[in-house]
Amino acid sequence: MEPARNDPGEEESGDGLRKIIHVDMDAFYASVEQRDDPALKGKPVAVGGSSERGVVAAASYEARVFGVRSAMPSVRAARLCPDLIFRKPRFDVYRGVSQQIRAIFHDYTPHVEPLALDEAYLDVTDDIRGIGSATRIAELIRQRIRAETGLTASAGVSYNKFLAKLASDQNKPDGLCVIRPGEGAAFVAGLPVRRFHGIGPRGAEKMAGLGIETGADLLAKDLAFLRSHFGSLADYLYRAARGIDLRRVRADRPRKSVGGERTFDRDLSSGPALREALERIIDIVWDRIERAGAQGRTVTLKMKSIDFTNMTRAKSSPRAVADKTVFASMARDLLEAVLPLPQPIRLMGLTLSALEGDHDDDDAEPQSGEAGRQQAELPF
Known part of the structure; x- marks a missing residue:
């Protein structure tokens, strides 16, 4: 059987078994809203627009019981949960809390790879504080997040990124799961x-x-x-399938683009239907852009027709697209330029690329000399 190869652009760690933690905040946006407004505690909450074209950016666990999920049209969410309470996103607040959480991460390792405002990978192979185990570090991080922000986080601990991310989702919310060396393949087999x-x-x-x-x-x-x-x-x-992942935790990993796409339940062809679908995708993708703290200059519209032919159109701005109004205007211009379509489409997506200043990675750089210091191998 031919051996698997690395993904393009990824590198092996090259220095043996790693100790990786994936930390994922629990229903982050909605939990911040419940924390800041005690009247929302224990109630179904959705962060996002409540209008006819609104989209759910995040849902509390009380709302998820009814089937409400992120990226769901708000109208459908309200039908599933008539008592659902909508709150408009407060990205400045979410970014501030995210900075608090990242500061906690950096107390335990300089090797932090943020994925969004609410999750990150940490490589704690080097036990810089002499704590004794990767599992204990994950426990301490979760305890400090709760004490300092009033929020809960789930964590996964394992020997690679793929398994650590699976593990962090295993015991949500407010849970911890550890997949030790030798256990990865068996864990994956049952999923x-x-x-x-x-x-x-x-x-x-x-x-x-x-x-x-x-x-x-x-x-x-x-x-x-x-x-x-x-x-x-x-x-x-x-x-x-074998629990193998050779990617390193990259504190300085450049983000090339932020985007998203949706495959429709039914093929779309009319101008009004396509415009309505685009508005929902604009909401979803802009939410991701906000989460990443990204600014870019190029907006790309992607559409896949019923015969699976891809069509892409791009438009660039001389300066960074700094607000949703500009992003939405560029996306709408791209769609209008190709209407009417020659045949119906089954998928539509938007991407923001040519990024600059995507997220606060400056403070994620290893400190001078830290990587070269001898450390005792950290057990799980």
Whole structure:
């Protein structure tokens, strides 16, 4: 069987087993709203617009019981949960809390890779504070987040990023899960493939049609089979089924773009339907841009037709797109320029690229001399 290869641009750690923590805040936006307004405690809360075209950016766990999820149209969320309370996003507040949390991370390691305002990878292989174990560090971080911000976080501890991220989702909310060396493949085998990062509902549906519903099913497929059915995703799937991930935690990792796309329940062709779909995607993607603290100059519209042909159109600004109004205007211009479409589309997406100042990575750089210091190997 052909061995799996690294993803392009990723590097092996090269120095043996790593100790990785993935920290993920619990229902971050909604939890901040509940913290700041005690009247919301224990009630179903959605952060986002409540208008007809609004989109849920985050939902409290009380709302999730009713099936309310992020990226869901607000109208549908209100139907699922008639008592749902909407709050407008306060990104300045969320960014401030995120900075508090990152400061806690940096007390334990200089190797912090933020993914968004509410989650990050930490490489704690070097025990710079002599705490004794990666699991104990994760416990201390969670305790401090609760004490200093009044919020809860879940954490996963393992020997690579893929497993640590899976583990952080295992015991949510306010949970901790540890996957120790030798346990990764067995842990993955029992999971539905839908839990794997990058596999959405349509991907999971395609896999089910091929008899792949769990990690164990995926493990049974060889690389040739996966490449024939999944193309460039095959190598990732091959490694994931074995609990393998060779990526390093990169504190200085450059973000190339922020975006999102949606596959529609039904094909769209009319101008009004396409414009309405675009408005929802604008809300979703701008939320991600805010979460990343990103500013870029190029907006790209992507559409996939019913015959799976991709169409992309891009528009650049001489300066960074700093607010949602400009972003939305550029996106609408791109759509109007291609209407009417030659055939219906099944997918639409938006991306902001040519980024500058994507997030606060300056303070995530290792301190001078830290990487070269001898440290005792940290157990799990």
